[in-house]
Amino acid sequence: MTAVALSRSRPAPVLRIEIRRSVVLWAVPLLLALFYFDSFRTAAGFPPVWTVRSSVITSHMVADFGPFAAGLAAWVASREGRRKTDDLLATTVRPAWARQASALGATLFWLLLTFLAGVAAIYIDTARQATWGGPPLWPVAVGVVGVVTFAVIGFTAGALFPGRFTAPLAAIGTFLLAEIGFHAALQVVPGGSTYALLSTATAVPLGDDGVFYRVAPDLSIVQVMFMGGITVALLGLLTLAPFFRVAYRGLLAGVSRTGRWLCVAGVALLAAGVTAAATAFALAGTAQLAVSGWAIPALHDSASDQPVPYTPDCAGTSFKVCVHPAFSGFLGGANAALQPVAAEIAGLPGAPVRAEQVPSGEGVRAAQGLVLPGLRRAGLSGTPPVYNYTSDNGLAPFFGSPEGTDNAGWRAGFQQVFLTAFIAGQPHVSPGRDAAVLPPNAAQQAVITALMTAVGSPAPVFGEDTTNGQPTAGATPTQIAAAAQRFASLSSAARHAWLAAHLPALRAGRVTLAQLP
């Protein structure tokens, strides 16, 4: 066997050499440090819900790895051009595309190995804390394709424009691209920017994303198709690059020299990539908001809009507090918060017999058009009355580590929202994009404060909103606090009796601060 034949039949040694000498190895410690500070710590701050924590893979990890993937790939690709060894290497037996494939393969090897190690770290940490569900794979697929796309963009830039500034400019360019995507993703609205949906970046997800309804893979499919299309098109461009360097008259000669099949393959890759990316762009433009996330009609499976069956985890006897099994870690905190105040209002007209977690998606986000109507509403409903609450509770959310609920401040927030729903009814939301939940009126605030004081909780904070210079609640916080102290100083039986007689009027907003005993 001749050296030429050996070289033709065994591409693996070249790849092994490239992997061993890859410049990415130098950047791996930096990538791991970035991963720890940004992605891992962010994921650890989310509740231990698989779908929520996995969102970090696409929103943070791709942005952390992408610019370095582009810059380092550009550096690797521009090697021959920088060293002006093109002509020298053109005389070797191995074709240019094979050399480039080995260099790109080695770059991707270390990048993806580091990326997948990061994914494994997030998933192992989640597995240790999660109480329901399993690891989703679509975010991993999107993340891997995203990193590959960034790398191929950089590699193409480096191969076509070799120079000392290509690598940093490729890194900065892709960094800016990711940043613009993040900017668009934070402002995404139905019927808005298509790029916002194609960007892998997302806003901070709701704590129960993918819990009550599965996350539809529609958007992930489109993102993979879009980025994969770009990657394939750029690979086609790289394949055709040698033909761009010959003059028009020498084009045919160039084709015959380099190989017709290579030319055909390059054109086919370019066409397929552009078609896939364009199709994905068009599909993303048809996305609509559904209970399972963004639904793309051509790809959507209506089965994913059905609720995911589950058996709630409950605590308590006369008053039951239930959570979704994905939030079992929060049950103790929720139960400890609600039982004392539930006992205070037990027997009153409309007093709930049960507290149950329902899907997020009401209130301010609904007013922005970002969630669908038709979901179970937070607040009191049904016969006998049930208190429905969400993980997206503004004062005491099921977010972060469940250990974070083991404090008086969190419990007080949970009690405040519960009592506000009972005493003041459904929260009133001001109209418009900047919608805000309006506070209860002065008498309602005083009663809520008194009931919380009676169970030993800190006084709630309602804010000091003003309308045209006057307190929105109808009285100043000092006046409300004095009335609350007066009401709390009554005996438990007296408070209960007064509430039993006046609760409908209080709930309707017809009781003034002065009318409180």
Add this chain to the structure above:
Amino acid sequence: MTTTDVQKPAAPAAPARWQPAPGLRLVWLHWRSRRVPAAVLALAVCGGVLRAALEWGWLFRTGHFAQEFPMIIEGGAAAVLVITTHSPFGEPERTASRWLPYLRLGTAAAMTGVAIGVLQLAVTGASLDGGILVMARNVIGIAGIGLLSSLVTGGLLAWVLPMGYIAFAEYALLESWTNPWTWPVRPPADHGAWLCACAVFAAGVVAFTIRGARTRLADDS
């Protein structure tokens, strides 16, 4: 017939051209060897992108996120200027030129000034969050990181660490960190942040002036 016979007659002497002073010529040749003109062009591109972002609303004007986009551009400008630390001549230049440390010092300082000037020119008349103070502080500090990095990685790969710092600072920005060494997140007139950024730049310039960028690693990789 000898080679002398086939030699062409010497061409008539060309008219004397204006020659710059030797010092200026040395500086110009040094800059050309470091691709300074191309770096200035790349800085102009950075400035153009920043201006386009301000004009077309690619960035947030206020709040936590307002500094993100400009910071990437500023870090990019710093990364571009540290690429000019690479010498194509390596060891021979070090042994032959006694003016080299001064040329390094002058080039690093001049390029930092040019980067700040170009970016300031780009945002003139547009409202940039933090203004020129934050922009200058970011460029100075991140350039210092790049200059220090060039001593280890070589000039051509000296952009990697500044990019890492930018990515880290983006996280610090979102998390509202207040450490002075995360100077991009600090207010424009914050003394601690200025002190940190200037200290890093001073350390980078001094080390780079004395040692110069590493020449072997970048060429070998």
